[in-house]
Amino acid sequence: KNEVEQSPQNLTAQEGEFIxxxxxxxxxxxxxxxxxxxxxxxxxxxxMLSSGKKKHGRLIATINIQEKHSSLHITASHPRDSxxxxxxxxxxxxxxxxxxxxxxLTVIP
Amino acid sequence: DGGITQSPKYLFRKEGQNVTLSCExxxxxxxxxxxxxDPGQGLRLIYYSQIVNDFQKGDIAEGYSVSREKKESFPLTxxxxxxxxxxxxxxxxxxxxxxxxPLHFGNGxxxxxx
Numbered sequence: 152k153n154e155v156e157q158s159p160q161n162l163t164a165q166e167g168e169f170i171x172x173x174x175x176x177x178x179x180x181x182x183x184x185x186x187x188x189x190x191x192x193x194x195x196x197x198x199m200l201s202s203g204k205k206k207h208g209r210l211i212a213t214i215n216i217q218e219k220h221s222s223l224h225i226t227a228s229h230p231r232d233s234x235x236x237x238x239x240x241x242x243x244x245x246x247x248x249x250x251x252x253x254x255x256l257t258v259i260p
Numbered sequence: 261d262g263g264i265t266q267s268p269k270y271l272f273r274k275e276g277q278n279v280t281l282s283c284e285x286x287x288x289x290x291x292x293x294x295x296x297x298d299p300g301q302g303l304r305l306i307y308y309s310q311i312v313n314d315f316q317k318g319d320i321a322e323g324y325s326v327s328r329e330k331k332e333s334f335p336l337t338x339x340x341x342x343x344x345x346x347x348x349x350x351x352x353x354x355x356x357x358x359x360x361x362p363l364h365f366g367n368g369x370x371x372x373x374x
Binding site: 155184194196199239241249250252253 | 295304348361365367370
């Protein structure tokens, strides 16, 4: 049983399309993180949120604590957005995270 | 620029050998983590450390060992007791545990054991 579920697992989009990646979780959390992993393997933190919505450039992240659901949106997608996007939840204990298995995004020019 | 440095990027070992993966951070973070990533699975926690000279087992600690003698360094040793050591290993840090702050990751070490 996965405490964090992401969908879709794989996503292919045309450049310029609006993209949504979903994350559902089943545990109590203090925060949710969206991470980006490029083919080389390194991971970058995109957002950390505990309520509402955050925006950074073309990326928007939202969270609904009552429904235990978060979405990551990419507007005007670009080939450089091609990466694996990982949802992670920060448990209330503060010591551990649960990670989703990731969504592999490919944006075609 | 502050960050986490993992070395080497690729590591090859023969079965039965111990191997140590390096992780150094200059972010002045208290908390450091080691994760293992396998295809189709989420990151799994091997060990974490909240402070110098202290560390705790994660979900898959068997066959691994760590030390935290300095704040900036958290090396991971993959011992011969680890039954399936071939994987991608990621080191991470955050300011301190129990505080909502972003995770910072290194670029990872890909270990292949044959």
